[in-house]
Amino acid sequence: MTTQSAPTTDTLESGSPDSGDGLKAGLKNRHLSMIAIGGVIGAGLFVGSGSGIAAAGPAILISYALVGAMVVFVMRMLGEMAAARPTSGSFSAYADQALGRWAGFSIGWLYWFFWVVVLAVEATAGAKILNGWIPAVPQWGWALLVMLVLTAVNLAAVGSYGEFEFWFAGIKVVAIGAFVVVGLLAVFGLLPGSDNPGSGLAHLTDAGGFFPKGPGAILTGVLMVVFSFMGSEIVTLAAGESEDPQKAVTKATNSVIWRIGIFYLGSIFIVLTLLPWNDKSIVDEGSYVAALNSIGIPHAGQVMDVIVLTAVLSCLNSGLYTASRMAFSLGQRGDAPKAFAKTTSRGVPRAAILGSVVFGFLAVWFNYQWPDTVFNFLLNSSGAVALFVWLVICFTQLKMRGIILREQPEKLVVKMWLFPYLTWATIAAISFVLVYMLTDDAGREQVLLSLLVAVFVVGFSLVRERLKKGAAQPAAAPVEDRVADSVER
Template sequence: MTSQPPLAKVDTAPDGPAGPTPADGQGSDGLQAGLKNRHLSMIAIGGVIGAGLFVGSSAGIAAAGPAILVSYAIVGLMVVLVMRMLGEMAAARPSSGSFSAYADMALGRWAGFSIGWLYWFFWVVVLAVEATAGAVILNGWIPAVPQWGWALIVMVVLTGTNLASVASYGEFEFWFAGIKVVAIAAFVLIGVLAVFGVLPGSDNPGAGFANLTAHGGFLPNGAGSILTGVLMVVFSFMGSEIVTLAAGESANPQRAVRKATNSVIWRIAVFYLGSIFVVVALLPWDSESIVEDGSYVAALNSIGIPHAGQIMNVIVLTAVLSCLNSGLYTASRMAFSLGKRGDAPAAFARVNERGVPRAAILGSVVFGFAAVWFNYQWPETVFQFLLNSSGAVALFVWLVICFSQLRLRGVIARETPEKLVVRMWLFPYLTWVTIAGIVFVIGYMLFDEAGRTQMALSLLVAVLVVAVSLVKHRGARV
């Protein structure tokens, strides 16, 4: 192998290679080590269960039929490999900026700046999406409060918990994620029993594997529908990486990252593949109820679970609140890290006496409030642009993680080999295979009618951010 060129210099000690790692109960970069092991464990488990799994899977099933299982498996494998790479870097060099800081070290200041701000942009737009989704559910229960009022209440409450302390964020997320995990686990267990006809009192005939092939075959819409399904489900996996940001505010980040990385396989297998298998095995994939009621509600109705719609609304609301809570935390910590590296206002890098980056949180939530307002004022124009232009950020993040790991692996092995407690499998071959897979998905989106607009606008915004970064850092060197 050829020797690697030297890493780009990072002009900040806390997030750079020489910065201290959390130890003795202290968080990184002035943040407090307020997250307990149980918080991090549940953040890791719940991070891969977004509201998109509950509300977005029906469209994927309608597009690909039972073959949507292959779509989820492909994206799930991609996430497992990317998380393995990120876990390798995060265990060796915990940082509040996670992959943005690693891109800074490995690829240059422009890369850390660009991917950091794109990721921040993604999550503040998600804040608006989830606040609106939660408001719709709450307004259905208590219509006396208008939707915008519920969106405001939800945003204010979760902003307050994040401002209080990182421990309060962790506690809220522990219970939100816990409800999601229990609900999905119960759904899979009950569903599997019903699929094979051994659930007492089930209204479903229990067809076993028959529904996977009985209605036009396993690939009713052709092999190309698998790739269409990939495009539809890829963004529901965003969030797996949150634990690597949160680990910097724990007493033992290396242990937390190693545990999260090693468990990502079974988490995806059970929560995604397991639950989608239950849906397509219980019901014909072309059942109108899957689209009309939603895949999970339709599956519960087929079993005869009373009040399935309201039960699922409670679970979806919990998922929405969890995503909002984590989205605000994640956006603020990325803004904090960018501030530490001089790529965001200096105020973002300051913490209060409780170790909370108050300015970074408020700066993120202000944009989130603005996005909520756009959603109500101009849902088909301004807000749609925000959605489309942030939609492909997940793929950009994964690609940057891959290239960063390619460069940092050799440096870590050379300088601190004892910290390589998590290793990417078959390095560098699987890293290159993952890169090829992500590039293929990006290219396919550009040629797919449904994904072209989203990818084109996301690439446009990415190019603009990279251009700003190159100008900024070129000017800093003059």
């Protein structure tokens, strides 16, 4: 397999058959559409929503709405930059341009770190489901098999990733869409043969009111649901390998509101109207399984296992793709090994993919060997990275708006609303969530360990830049001396 070095520029031109950085435009419009839709539906929505409902009651809807609003604003900012300058490095490349090399280097590696840890989490979650179906194969065997298959998919071509993600995301979308429609019919007593009494909206207030745990529980709910939204930004990385990046980013950015409204708020609303929020089955069985059982759907648990497995595989597939493209962009900018910036003849960054999956395999091994020590540290030290990424996107957009207006004003086709006021409001909201996490035991550990890793990475990047400048000065000195000598003569 031949390789080619990526050119120095990282910007992709709309409609080019091959991207300007060595990647191929192998993603079709239907791939991008489904990646955009599926990107906001993580396995956390299916698995973790029950705990949020138990913690906040019906008020969890407000928690989802608040976090959803933050994601909409962040995606609008990112969409503004990505539509103007689509690139495989997305927000890391923009931070590089707007805030400095240290910012692009730091947030790029932190984001890579987040996703390679996610690889281990999702591989283990998928392995547990598969082991329950076929216990003859040990869990670690299933985790290994899942990782190997999806690595092969990503190594084949970007179109293979797009095709797999199209079907994985499609199953999630159809499942939640059907859940919302069937659930609404059951809520109002219109579903034939339903076991649910069809009490309308009564369950939103009949078990202690809409705020059974008090208004403060909304913030507790925010902490529990915020990380299930991570992944919305993947489409801005993937758009760089599409035939029309600008159109893909614009479409994804404009549709994020209804996607969050239907898939998050809509599905959680159905759960809360089918069952009282304090029904034990919501936590014991899972919110969606409990809701399906209340309707009388046979084998609800097995049905949901299939859907959760699909969500897990989708997240793992996208995680490997995202980590490898970020590693590729870092390599291209000289912030990672040069091998990461090379692509195969099919436009696949093979070294970046393998480098990412090796760390993913290592994290899986840590999860089986030292789950409560080493792997727990990896989880917590990457836990708040999502919020750091969103903050960097906000600060980057504040400066990139001016850069785009000066250099390519015609490319400003997507604009952040009420700029710069809404950008600053989003920064304040994300900062508040980070500070509030310090009051929560689990959140405090995540913020502090993530901050520790972030400080280390930023410190490393600053020292690295200073050493590079120091190494460049001696080479420049003789030239300066020669100029001085000629002036004296």
